[in-house]
Amino acid sequence: GETNHPLHAGSWGKMVVWDEEQFQGRRQEFTADCYDIEACGFPAIRSFKVESGAWAGYEHAAFQGQQFVLERGEYPHWEAWSGSNAYHVERMGSFRPIACASHRDSKMTIYESENFLGWKGELSDDYPSLPAMGWSSSTVGSFRVHSGAWVCCQFPGYRGSQYIVECDRHTGEYKRCLEWGSHAQTSQVQSIRRVQQ
Amino acid sequence: GETNHPLHAGSWGKMVVWDEEQFQGRRQEFTADCYDIEACGFPAIRSFKVESGAWAGYEHAAFQGQQFVLERGEYPHWEAWSGSNAYHVERMGSFRPIACASHRDSKMTIYESENFLGWKGELSDDYPSLPAMGWSSSTVGSFRVHSGAWVCCQFPGYRGSQYIVECDRHTGEYKRCLEWGSHAQTSQVQSIRRVQQ
Numbered sequence: 001g002e003t004n005h006p007l008h009a010g011s012w013g014k015m016v017v018w019d020e021e022q023f024q025g026r027r028q029e030f031t032a033d034c035y036d037i038e039a040c041g042f043p044a045i046r047s048f049k050v051e052s053g054a055w056a057g058y059e060h061a062a063f064q065g066q067q068f069v070l071e072r073g074e075y076p077h078w079e080a081w082s083g084s085n086a087y088h089v090e091r092m093g094s095f096r097p098i099a100c101a102s103h104r105d106s107k108m109t110i111y112e113s114e115n116f117l118g119w120k121g122e123l124s125d126d127y128p129s130l131p132a133m134g135w136s137s138s139t140v141g142s143f144r145v146h147s148g149a150w151v152c153c154q155f156p157g158y159r160g161s162q163y164i165v166e167c168d169r170h171t172g173e174y175k176r177c178l179e180w181g182s183h184a185q186t187s188q189v190q191s192i193r194r195v196q197q
Numbered sequence: 198g199e200t201n202h203p204l205h206a207g208s209w210g211k212m213v214v215w216d217e218e219q220f221q222g223r224r225q226e227f228t229a230d231c232y233d234i235e236a237c238g239f240p241a242i243r244s245f246k247v248e249s250g251a252w253a254g255y256e257h258a259a260f261q262g263q264q265f266v267l268e269r270g271e272y273p274h275w276e277a278w279s280g281s282n283a284y285h286v287e288r289m290g291s292f293r294p295i296a297c298a299s300h301r302d303s304k305m306t307i308y309e310s311e312n313f314l315g316w317k318g319e320l321s322d323d324y325p326s327l328p329a330m331g332w333s334s335s336t337v338g339s340f341r342v343h344s345g346a347w348v349c350c351q352f353p354g355y356r357g358s359q360y361i362v363e364c365d366r367h368t369g370e371y372k373r374c375l376e377w378g379s380h381a382q383t384s385q386v387q388s389i390r391r392v393q394q
Contacts, residue, residue, distance in 0.1 A: 050353070071326040073353035073387040074335040081352055126323055128393040129268040138271040151354070155278055156247070156270035156393075158355040190270040196325040196353075 013053020036061035106148030113141035126193035145172035210250020233258035303345030310338035323390035342369035
């Protein structure tokens with residue numbers, strides 16, 4: 001029979017980047033963490049393709065700053081892609097593969113308040129609008145990820161700032177806003193979905 | 198037993214808008230189409246809440262220009278929300294309720310080429326990455342919506358330009374790019390999901 005092995009970050013996935021738009025210019029492939037793209041000789045990434053796996057991209061080196069989930073597909077113009085983030089991001093400074101569980105095994109608990117206090121909600125699906133699912137607040141105080149990787153978004157419909165929370169990081173426990181996004185000014189979270197492998 | 202009645206656009210949902218940020222200033226409720234928000238005495242909407250239903254917002258009056266799906270939740274700052282769209286949109290000029298089917302009844306066929314030609318794919322779920330689901334192109338040529346309302350996005354992860362396609366409009370048939378987004382410069386579509394009621 002088939003066994004589902006958890007994937008390990010850094011051991012899977014393929015991402016190809018170029019220093020010019022439309023997949024032109026200097027090209028480099030990655031199959032593991034890139035801690036600092038400038039140190040790889042790229043002043044900036046202007047286009048990229050995710051060929052397999054799901055990746056987390058970051059505004060700055062060392063996995064800092066605004067986060068964005070990058071799923072399989074083509075991103076021919078940095079400017080057009082970046083325009084769809086919470087604020088204009090000049091460049092992607094670092095990126096790494098995300099370890100995902102299978103969709104049907106992904107589980108997470110969200111809490112009204114910091115430190116796993118207040119009302120809670122159990123999630124095992126995609127939620128383009130938490131308020132529509134009965135969550136009576138536009139914020140989330142803390143997250144406990146039981147399995148899988150999730151992307152939490154500021155606005156309904158998976159728009160605005162994104163925060164990636166993972167079973168395999170922080171032991172899956174995100175007690176307060178600063179733990180899921182160091183740049184986050186707000187705990188506003190109105191849509192949540194599983195990251196697609 | 199329970200019967201699922203299709204909802205009719207214009208007959209359901211509630212949206213409240215304000216002319217200042219953070220739900221301040223002049224307030225107005227809508228339960229049906231708003232063809233021109235300026236004609237309602239609002240030079241601009243600076244914050245809004247979707248209290249029920251799903252709505253389609255448009256950059257210009259008369260349901261023209263960039264489109265965005267608005268699901269239940271709070272949108273306290275126009276600038277922050279607009280920053281997550283494909284390009285900066287100064288204001289929302291018009292909006293209308295979207296008629297959705299229940300999630301499990303939503304069905305659509307996508308085609309490689311215009312006029313329902315080429316390879317096709319049958320959709321009945323949410324697809325954060327069409328390439329990951331085996332669609333071997335970063336574009337879609339035409340759509341035939343059998344039931345429900347769907348949002349098609351330029352990039353994986355439901356990012357970039359959005360196009361709303363509905364069973365109840367165009368008789369569900371969108372033969373070419375110009376029919377789903379008059380402002381669209383591209384038929385790049387890499388993620389698709391059902392609109393949440």
